[in-house]
Amino acid sequence: MRHMLNIKPFDEFWFDCTFNNLVSIISTIEESYKYAMYHNDYFYQNGIEHHIYYESEEHVISSRGVQLNSNVIKQLLPIIDIKENQYIDKENFLDEIKGLLCNNTIILPGVDLYYWNKDGHSHHNIHVNHNTLLVGFDDEKKELYALEDDIHRNYKIITESESDFIESVKSNHAGNQIADYLTYTLPETLPKYHLPLQDIVRNISNINGSLRSLKFDDLYTHKYNDEEFWRFTLFFPKKISKIIVRQQANISLLSILHKRNIISKNDYMIIVDGFKNTLKTWTAINNYIRKAGLVNVDYLNKKANTLISLSNKAVTKEIESWNNVETAIVNSKISLDIDLVPSAEIKVS
Secondary structure (H helix, E strand, O other): OEEEOOOOOOOOOOOOHHHHHHHHHHHHHOHHHHHHHOOOOEEEEEEEEEEEEEOOEEEEEEEEEEEEEEOHHHHHHHHOEEEEEOOOOOOOOHHHHHHHHHOOOEEEEEEEOOOOOOOOOOOOOOOOEEEOEEEEEEOOOOEEEEEEEOOOOOEEEEEEEHHHHHHHHHOOOHHHOOOOEEEEEOOOOOOOOOOEHHHHHHHHHHHHHHHHOOOOHHHHHOOOOHHHHHHHHHHHHHHHHHHHHHHHHHHHHHHHHHHOOOOOHHHHHHHHHHHHHHHHHHHHHHHHHHHHHHOOHHHHHHOHHHHHHHHHHHHHHHHHHHHHHHHHHHHHOOOOOOEOOOOOOOOOO
16 A cells, blocks of 8 residues: 655755745645745844753753744744654554554654664764654555655655664654654645735844844854864754755745846846855855864864854845845835735746
């Protein structure tokens, strides 16, 4: 027997597992919710908080760095009724999983990524507890299908063997989670997602204000001990990846503004170039941090001036780009009350 859920992955870019899963699930019911991925309701802050589960409790690991936070997830989570569940049989749970899928239940079992998602960064590299979004199975092939990102951050349907799934679930690291699996329940219908132009403009001042508050000097010159340095070089690149993807989302948002004739072609090209510049600069910073993790803290400190300069450049360029967006919108004299989610679909490129 083969059964697949009707969930289409949002694969334009990968922000994180929670965001992409939510938008993929919700936009299956109401397609307009994919526009939530372009919404610029985000801000920056110094410091990083990473949430993990250990011995059935949630722990927050803090480290130095820069973190991008999105408020859009807070809008999406209340749409879904999320329940924590325990397996009826802790040793023989595969039939229970398949039964839930056959009932078209959206299920996210707890797994250890060391054994799960062979195309992922953590596979046979590091133990990470994670809830995977299962979308189907095939009894004859003894396969399970899930939505996951690969090492290149491509979000897609992956194919894994039943044996690897069982091993990933039975791992002690997977067992550190509070629940064996989560289930998501959605309403049968949803109202259309709205993205008013006035929200885009209002968010610009919040973004730029948070960018101006960032401090980098001590970030790269700090004399980290071994534990601090491990946290910094492990978690900061993950957070930088989100910043990089946000620039991609900003470019997609600009495409919408251009296709709706809100900004001119010339303004569009100039601003896109600015966000691409920010993306490239953060990519260069990420490469330095990752290399430092492979070398030592002395390498990081020696590159401090370069990293501070690059970080300030990225901040300045993003502020400039958002200021250009605001100016272009104001100059268009278009009403800020318009909804960027069209009644007829516009292809975003």
